[in-house]
Amino acid sequence: MAKVEFLGPINRKSIHVDIQNLAQLKEIFKGDSELQGWLSICAVAVNDTLVCALDTPIKSDDKISLLPPVCGG
Amino acid sequence: MLEIHEGSLHAEEILSRWYVQVKDKNYGAFIPFVGIVRDEDGIDGLSFDIYEPILKSWFEAWQEKAKTQNAMLLMAHSRGDVLNHTSSYISAVVSPQRKVALKMINDFVEDFKASAPIWKYDIIDGKRVYAQKRSMELAGSGLLKDDA
Numbered sequence: 001m002a003k004v005e006f007l008g009p010i011n012r013k014s015i016h017v018d019i020q021n022l023a024q025l026k027e028i029f030k031g032d033s034e035l036q037g038w039l040s041i042c043a044v045a046v047n048d049t050l051v052c053a054l055d056t057p058i059k060s061d062d063k064i065s066l067l068p069p070v071c072g073g
Numbered sequence: 074m075l076e077i078h079e080g081s082l083h084a085e086e087i088l089s090r091w092y093v094q095v096k097d098k099n100y101g102a103f104i105p106f107v108g109i110v111r112d113e114d115g116i117d118g119l120s121f122d123i124y125e126p127i128l129k130s131w132f133e134a135w136q137e138k139a140k141t142q143n144a145m146l147l148m149a150h151s152r153g154d155v156l157n158h159t160s161s162y163i164s165a166v167v168s169p170q171r172k173v174a175l176k177m178i179n180d181f182v183e184d185f186k187a188s189a190p191i192w193k194y195d196i197i198d199g200k201r202v203y204a205q206k207r208s209m210e211l212a213g214s215g216l217l218k219d220d221a
Binding site for chain 2 (some may be wrong): 008009022024025026029030036037039040041042043044045048049050051052053054065066067068070071072073
């Protein structure tokens, strides 16, 4: 199953999901009202590369990361 | 060269070491930028989380860009707590040409602010408070939000 990690201030433990693309992950998160606030401002990376398409294919050993707004320095 | 340090950066040591490292490489220009945490809005300092895999690939892409102009980038950043009046971020460009280095340090720091996967927190009364208002959304943000 693919791993989903919540980075920085989201402060949630990683989960594992059985999905074939990101649209299915969006569907899984639909009922999570607490997470929705973060999802509206989070970028998504698959295997450490930022992606912008919901039809991005996901394999069972992939890592999906949610990245909230950043501010280094 | 990318360095991640726990807590405040020892700016004098880092700048001195970088200078020794580059001074005989015939670059001509060494232009560092040092970020120092200011005492403002009642904070005791800042704190940082870093996601290293994407930070490294972002930095490596910039290093390749610098190479095409015969320049080189150096960067150090803190993880964890950094108290007021200490340093959390140092970057530098070395180049044979001053104008190239001055433009590159500005472009690099601007993109760093917008793209580097680092999260900043204010330290207030010993607690970490996410500095969301000062943070910038990365490309593609909102992809997974419920748009119903």
